[in-house]
Amino acid sequence: xxxxxxxxxxxxxxxxxxxxxxxxxxxxxxxxxxxxxxxxxxxxxxxxxxxxxxxxxxxxxxxxxxxx
Numbered sequence: 001x002x003x004x005x006x007x008x009x010x011x012x013x014x015x016x017x018x019x020x021x022x023x024x025x026x027x028x029x030x031x032x033x034x035x036x037x038x039x040x041x042x043x044x045x046x047x048x049x050x051x052x053x054x055x056x057x058x059x060x061x062x063x064x065x066x067x068x
Contacts, residue, residue, distance in 0.1 A: 005013060
């Protein structure tokens with residue numbers, strides 16, 4: 001079938017194949033980027049929240065002991 005194509009049709013066919021390959025490469029490299037970014041943000045927020053609670057508890061305990 002490719003032999004029966006005109007020059008412009010052949011160029012368009014090559015362009016479509018190249019574009020499809022580039023899209024597949026992009027999807028393979030970055031297809032799960034949003035999921036990964038969201039997971040990292042949630043993970044960091046969890047760590048920061050836990051550290052804040054621990055630090056707040058320690059400061060509260062120190063202040064509470066000082067007021068006795």
